[in-house]
Amino acid sequence: MSTAPSATEGRMLGWVWRNYLKRRMPFLVVALLLMTVEGSMLGALSYLMQPMFDDVFIAGDSAAVYWVAIAISGVFILRASAAFCHRVLMSWLGERVTAEVQSDLLRHLMTLDQSFFQVHSPGNLIERVRGDSGAIRQIYSGVIAAFGRDFVALVSLLAVTLYIDWRWTLVAAIGTPLLIIPIVALQRLVRRTSRAARAAAAQNSTRLDEIFHGITTIQLTGSEDREAGRFGRSVNQFVRAQLRAEAGSAGIPALIDLVAAIGFAGVLTYGGMQIIGGEKTVGEFMAFFTAMALVFDPLRRLGGVSAALQAAMASVERMYGILQTPPAITSPQPPRAPLPLRSETRIEIDNVTFAYGVDPVLRDTRFIAEAGQTTALVGPSGAGKTTIFTLLTRLADPQAGAVRIGGHDIRDMDLKGLRGLFSVVSQDAALFDETIRDNILLGRSDISQARLEAVLEAAHVSEFLSHMPQGLDTPAGPRGSGLSGGQRQRVAIARALLRDAPILLLDEATSALDAQSEALVQSALDRLSAGRTTLVIAHRLATVRDAHKIVVMERGQVVQQGTHAGLLAEGGLYADLHRLQFKTEV
Missing domain, CATH: 3.40.50.300 (P-loop containing nucleotide triphosphate hydrolases)
Structure with a gap:
């Protein structure tokens, strides 16, 4: 089953790229370089496990203690500095772009005619402007950051495992093909349920808008319980939709953990026998084991990113739909009649x-x-x-x-x-x-x-x-x-x-x-x-x-x-x- 975006998804992603990402490429490049530094440090850390165990703990080389300690400390310092800088930069970009999207949505909405507002309640439109625009922030802080940092981390860690022993790597990855079909199904579930959750959130906003605007009538007619009940039913609908979306999102990293369990068991059995037989050192196994243990962390996050992207696309779809609604009332270009005196x-x-x-x-x-x-x-x-x-x-x-x-x-x-x-x-x-x-x-x-x-x-x-x-x-x-x-x-x-x-x-x-x-x-x-x-x-x-x-x-x-x-x-x-x-x- 293909996970390639549809033509509509391609247009929406192209719209996000052209209008809100492309012009900020210099900042994105800097952020991605910082993410590369952070991600690659995991590979460096796992590689340093081999000299730490073989040269320091087993061989007792006192000189190795210092350079290994300095190297590991340097890894953590570089990782912390890069992580701090790129998170601050991506947060700034996300907030700025979200504010820009909100302004664009509002400006466009104000060009639409009265018939549009007769079928779209104020609460629904508020949720489009305020709630759905958070998807752009999620794309910056979640999707781009994860792909930049975690993809590099995954590559660097896999490079370490392959360098140590490619056979161990194949054993660890034996269950990976089992993930493909379930993850595709979960992605579709997340997209569908996220769309329902956003619609339910808009209904909540509509209910609140009606209640606050009609508070005098509600109090004078004694209908507080009725309105509280209507809002409660609307909230419950949102909670059900949101829980289904969250369950789908949580299912992807859970599946990855199941595959990790199979891989670890295989490597421990196969590699442990090689160490007992003297074919591999403890340092090699610990470096490999550390790399594989760290591999599943970015892999889990990358799996979560696919769910986050689907949830974000549900909101992008709603915003894109608004912005593709053409104004029915427009100014002729150029005007064909003068304004009267x-x-x-x-x-x-x-x-x-x-x-x-x-x-x-x-x-x-x-x-x-x-x-x-x-x-x-x-x-x-x-x-x-x-x-x-x-x-x-x-x-x-x-x-x-x-x-x-x-x-x-x-x-x-x-x-x-x-x-x-x-x-x-x-x-x-x-x-x-x-x-x-x-x-x-x-x-x-x-x-x-x-x-x-x-x-x-x-x-x-x-x-x-x-x-x-x-x-x-x-x-x-x-x-x-x-x-x-x-x-x-x-x-x-x-x-x-x-x-x-x-x-x-x-x-x-x-x-x-x-x-x-x-x-x-x-x-x-x-x-x-x-x-x-x-x-x-x-x-x-x-x-x-x-x-x-x-x-x-x-x-x-x-x-x-x-x-x-x-x-x-x-x-x-x-x-x-x-x-x-x-x-x-x-």
């Missing part, structure tokens, strides 16, 4: 059809949002309003129809430049576990203090900063948990003001706020929308009655368009929604 940001949704799965979310949807005006999107939940924002920013592309800005199809524009046209404020303001300042600036260093203070004032952020322990440098907490809902919204508005994009997208920006916070946030939004092409999604019709145009959507289609007064006079869905909300509020 601020005064030319007329938005046209032209007979757009879009579906995340089988059932369309939008069906031949069409409307126009004039430049510099406010257009509101209203309608029941599931009508497709938020999907309009998704298509405008090219987080997804329609299956039919076109989205145009300034008369040009947005698919013909530079993608980064297109997204730079928009500022977005949503109901769930996305804040990061950084300071309030960092959440507003988002890495920008070209903002003057005067400009920042003006933005803070316009967004009503200044009003609550004085109550913060560190002012603008107060941590916002994980997902902005250190701020109230109204404060988070005002920080998001400050971020949008600083961005100063010509098109503003507001998605239920005030729906979750109390009356006082809503008044402050709405005031900031009014300032933000001034002079911009603004699209507003709102369920509360009172917040959009002054819009230049109101687009009423139902089941993915536009069913009405007009002003607030005109739509009330027209009747239909808008009037029904208004009547229902007015009745509820009364």
